[in-house]
Amino acid sequence: MKLSRRTMLALTTGAIFAGGAAAAQNMPAPFDNPGDVEIALVRYLSTGDFFQAYLGGVEAQAEALGVNLRVLDSRQDAALQSDMVDQAIALGVDGIIIQHGLTESMQAAAQRAVDAGISVVAFDVDVENDAIPQIEQSDYMLGSLALEQAIADNGDTFRAAYVYVPGIAPLDRRDVAWQDARKANPGIEEVAQFGTLDNPIANSVANQARSVLQANPDITVVFAPYDEFAKGVKIAVDESGLSDQIDIYSADVSTSDISAMREPGSAWVATVATNPSVVGEVSVRTLAMMLAGEETGDSVVVPPTLITQDFLNENDISNMDELSAQMPQFAHAEVSVPDWMPLPPRD
Amino acid sequence: MNPQSRFIDLAIRYGFLVLLVALVVMFSVVAPGFAGAYSAVFIFQSVAITGILALGVTCTLVVGGFDLSIGSVATSSLMLSAYAMVVLEMSAVTAVILCLVMGAVVGLVNGILIVRFKVPDLLATLGMMFLLIGLQRIPTEGRSIATGMTLPGGGTAEGTFSPGFLLLGRHRFDLFLENLLPAPVIVFLVVALVIWVFLELTKHGRLMYAIGSNERAASLAGANVNRYKIAAYMISGVTAAIGGILLAARLGRGDIASGNNLLLDSVAAALIGFAVLGAAKPNAFGTAIGALFVGVLLQGLTMMNAPYYTQDFVKGAVLVIALMFTFALSERKKAGGH
Numbered sequence: 001m002k003l004s005r006r007t008m009l010a011l012t013t014g015a016i017f018a019g020g021a022a023a024a025q026n027m028p029a030p031f032d033n034p035g036d037v038e039i040a041l042v043r044y045l046s047t048g049d050f051f052q053a054y055l056g057g058v059e060a061q062a063e064a065l066g067v068n069l070r071v072l073d074s075r076q077d078a079a080l081q082s083d084m085v086d087q088a089i090a091l092g093v094d095g096i097i098i099q100h101g102l103t104e105s106m107q108a109a110a111q112r113a114v115d116a117g118i119s120v121v122a123f124d125v126d127v128e129n130d131a132i133p134q135i136e137q138s139d140y141m142l143g144s145l146a147l148e149q150a151i152a153d154n155g156d157t158f159r160a161a162y163v164y165v166p167g168i169a170p171l172d173r174r175d176v177a178w179q180d181a182r183k184a185n186p187g188i189e190e191v192a193q194f195g196t197l198d199n200p201i202a203n204s205v206a207n208q209a210r211s212v213l214q215a216n217p218d219i220t221v222v223f224a225p226y227d228e229f230a231k232g233v234k235i236a237v238d239e240s241g242l243s244d245q246i247d248i249y250s251a252d253v254s255t256s257d258i259s260a261m262r263e264p265g266s267a268w269v270a271t272v273a274t275n276p277s278v279v280g281e282v283s284v285r286t287l288a289m290m291l292a293g294e295e296t297g298d299s300v301v302v303p304p305t306l307i308t309q310d311f312l313n314e315n316d317i318s319n320m321d322e323l324s325a326q327m328p329q330f331a332h333a334e335v336s337v338p339d340w341m342p343l344p345p346r347d
Numbered sequence: 348m349n350p351q352s353r354f355i356d357l358a359i360r361y362g363f364l365v366l367l368v369a370l371v372v373m374f375s376v377v378a379p380g381f382a383g384a385y386s387a388v389f390i391f392q393s394v395a396i397t398g399i400l401a402l403g404v405t406c407t408l409v410v411g412g413f414d415l416s417i418g419s420v421a422t423s424s425l426m427l428s429a430y431a432m433v434v435l436e437m438s439a440v441t442a443v444i445l446c447l448v449m450g451a452v453v454g455l456v457n458g459i460l461i462v463r464f465k466v467p468d469l470l471a472t473l474g475m476m477f478l479l480i481g482l483q484r485i486p487t488e489g490r491s492i493a494t495g496m497t498l499p500g501g502g503t504a505e506g507t508f509s510p511g512f513l514l515l516g517r518h519r520f521d522l523f524l525e526n527l528l529p530a531p532v533i534v535f536l537v538v539a540l541v542i543w544v545f546l547e548l549t550k551h552g553r554l555m556y557a558i559g560s561n562e563r564a565a566s567l568a569g570a571n572v573n574r575y576k577i578a579a580y581m582i583s584g585v586t587a588a589i590g591g592i593l594l595a596a597r598l599g600r601g602d603i604a605s606g607n608n609l610l611l612d613s614v615a616a617a618l619i620g621f622a623v624l625g626a627a628k629p630n631a632f633g634t635a636i637g638a639l640f641v642g643v644l645l646q647g648l649t650m651m652n653a654p655y656y657t658q659d660f661v662k663g664a665v666l667v668i669a670l671m672f673t674f675a676l677s678e679r680k681k682a683g684g685h
Contacts, residue, residue: 048603052489165655196655200422200604203594207393211649214389215380235597239392239517239529256493256600319495319503 027065027340028292030094034066037095039287040088043073044081044100044125049254050276053320054123057280058097060344065288078105085109088118095119095287103128119290121300123283124170133290134299135283137274139170142251142304143177143225145272149306150221150249153269157187160221161212163205163229165195174225174251191216195229205232206239213240220246222267227252230268234260237267253307255319261309262318274304275324278333281344285336294338305330359672360625367640374647381650384524388532394642395535396421396590396597400613401620401634402542403586407468408617408629409546410579411559412461415472417587418610419479420453422602424591426483429492429601432512434504439512446588453479454584458577480605492601508599516596531593535635538586543631555579556628615666616641622672640665 030037041058045051055071062069072088074081082105088096089112096113098106103126110127113120120127123135150158164175182188192212198204205228213219213236222237224230230250237246243265250257253273261268279302289296305327311317315326324331332346375382400417407414424446431442453475460471488499494507519526520533546552557565558572566572590609595601619640620626620633644661 047484047489049490192652194649194652194655196658198608198655199606200425200594200598200602200609202598202602203396204608206597207645208649210389210393211646214383214386215378215650217380231598241526254491254493255496256491259494260599319497321497321503322495 027342028294030291031065031067031288031340035068037065037067037291038070038091038093039067039095039097039284040070040072040091040093041097041099042081042084042088042101043071044076044078044102046073046075049256050252053276054099054280057275057277057282057344058284059280060277061281061284064342064344065284066342067288074101078102082106082109085113089113089116093118095121095291097283097287098122098125098127098132099283101125101127119287121283121287121290121296123279130298133286133296135279135286136299136301137279138301138304139173139251140177141301142272142274143174144181145304145306146225146249146251146270147177147181147223149270149272149308150223150247151181151185151188153247154221155187156185158221159189159191159216159219160223161192161194161209161216161219161233162190163195163209163222163224163226163233164193165197168197171226178223178225191219201228202232202235205229206235209233209236210239213237213242213246217242222246222248223250224248225251227254227257227271230271231257231260234266234268243267251304253320253323258312258317258319258323262312266309268309270306270308272304272306273330274302275320275330275333278302278331282333282335285341288341289336289338292338292340296336300336302333302335303329356625359675362672363619363623363636363640363669367636367643370640370643370647374643374650378647378650381647384527386646388527388529390639390642390646391532391535392529393646394616394638395529395531396593397609397612397616397641398535398635398638399538399590399593400587400609401616401638402538402631403583403590404613404617405620405629405631405634406542406546406555406579406582406586409552409555409559410576411562412468412576412579413472414457414580414583414587415469415610416453416457416475416479417583417590417613418606418608419476419483420450420584420587420606421591421594421609422604422606423453423479423483424450424588425595425598425604426487426492426601428512428592428595429508430486432508433492433494433496433506433601434486434498436506439509442512443515443592446592447585450584450586450588450591451581452584454581455577457584458580461580462573462576476610484603487601489603491603508595513596513599516593516598531597534589534593538589539631539635542582542586543635546631551575551578559629612641612662613638615662618673619666619669622669625672627673637669 072084074084081101106127110120110129114131120132122132194208194212196204222233224233227250230248233248237243246267248268250271253271282302286296286300317323317326404414427449428442428446431437431445457472457475460466461468496504515530518530520528522528554570555575558575616638617634619637623633623636626633645658648658
């Protein structure tokens with residue numbers, strides 16, 4: 001069923017392309033008339049730097065393509081998000097990006113969109129549909145790259161504290177990397193595990209970390225695979241005066257993270273991150289490839305980058321823009337870039 | 348009075364304090380590193396911010412009201428101080444004054460909504476809560492504030508948190524030991540003392556209690572009920588703003604947060620406070636002890652590697668027991684009075 005529907009789609013778009021041979025631009029249909037193409041971004045999470053930057057990437061790539069973008073934001077309301085997909089179907093959009101959400105609530109809605117002949121991609125939510133490619137930022141790689149750096153810096157034998165809250169999908173995937181690293185390196189001892197998502201998260205985690213450091217003064221490595229966790233641990237380390245003794249390894253990055261990592265004597269030595277705006281761009285590009293009838297693969301992974309304190313200091317980087325400028329592999333991902341794809345301006 | 352009921356009276360009066368001491372002893376034995384001056388001070392530090400907010404809530408509870416907006420006032424003050432220093436490049440003193448004024452204005456608006464427009468307190472402050480959660484994000488389009496951030500209109504923010512401001516959250520004073528007492532703890536103790544003196548020892552405080560127990564009677568006795576109610580919300584707003592300033596100074600950046608956890612934790616502390624010394628009413632001393640009680644439990648549990656959900660469970664259990672104490676007690680008092 002799905003295969004034939006896909007072939008149908010390819011055939012129709014192919015036919016349109018053949019018909020519109022006089023296209024002014026070198027883009028395949030339907031992008032020869034990009035003003036007629038309408039895509040919708042249906043969001044589950046939107047609060048915070050990461051999601052703001054993701055939206056920025058989506059907007060930039062949509063503008064580069066010249067297509068119309070509608071943003072539907074359910075603000076963590078799973079039922080509303082599902083309704084918004086139906087709304088997008090009713091609006092007659094050509095493509096939908098589902099950004100986060102719950103498998104249970106989005107699976108049926110995504111299927112309805114596919115049934116309506118709409119191209120759909122999903123970012124960081126598994127909608128269990130073969131016709132829908134997954135855009136991922138590879139949380140496992142985020143975790144494992146950070147841990148490789150921790151082992152490179154500290155050897156394979158150390159006493160570590162681990163910050164984790166189970167039940168949050170990206171943290172669960174990063175947790176697999178931690179478990180694997182411990183299995184491969186029996187010298188790594190997890191002496192304490194803690195974590196909370198009570199906001200402000202950094203403040204709550206700082207309170208916990210203070211207790212943990214007090215109870216286990218021999219910890220040398222803290223693995224905090226979420227930047228809010230790392231920020232909290234850093235506050236606790238500073239307050240306990242243990243900055244020289246402890247190294248913090250984390251995931252994600254933002255401008256304020258960069259300044260925290262670069263404070264003199266900061267214990268936060270490395271983080272691994274995918275650029276959220278790049279993930280946003282890749283989401284739109286992948287959707288555009290589907291609309292043009294090209295093969296995208298079932299999962300599109302945006303590779304993460306290791307960012308060390310030393311690198312930030314050597315290049316005197318103080319915000320995300322400078323980080324992008326100094327680290328091309330962070331600023332752009334050569335993912336979902338067929339020849340015809342117009343890219344947002346790169347400086 | 349027979350010995351049995353005397354024992355029950357003692358239990359109600361001192362039960363919570365005894366429990367607090369027992370917990371401290373237990374954790375000192377079980378959790379390595381729990382006993383010690385730094386650890387004790389740290390417990391104060393971990394509850395300082397929620398404690399300050401709880402003291403504000405106590406004032407609104409005293410006049411028979413309730414303030415749901417304190418958490419968002421605190422996070423708004425966090426964002427405002429960051430915005431003032433990092434984006435507008437103002438001085439620390441200006442930032443602090445701005446935050447305090449903001450807290451007072453929010454309290455004034457809450458009070459006017461409740462007193463003049465007759466909006467029920469829970470609804471008025473709920474509305475204010477949502478309003479502030481949204482408002483604090485508008486200037487930065489939902490981004491957190493840090494030096495070097497890209498501004499919505501292009502360009503980067505060049506200002507920094509001034510070192511003096513950061514000291515409010517990070518400086519530690521020497522007391523017997525070096526670097527022992529963190530600044531927020533001192534602010535917490537001072538605010539607790541001021542509110543305690545105000546509520547227990549001044550005419551105004553007593554009038555506020557009178558308004559809380561019988562608004563009409565207090566009004567007939569000549570108290571300006573409306574003015575005191577508005578004052579209570581303004582105190583609540585200002586203390587919440589102080590909490591937010593300390594939070595900003597500790598975090599060193601303007602973090603997007605709804606502050607709901609701050610609200611819930613501080614309300615819990617104030618309610619636990621009802622049970623302390625068998626007061627059965629909101630009181631500043633009880634609130635401070637209530638906050639400490641939660642702090643001791645959380646610090647001890649974290650040291651013993653208890654996962655986060657057990658901590659919520661324990662918080663809830665303490666609250667339920669405290670409420671049981673309080674309401675069983677007020678029944679007894681009523682029964683005794685007739």
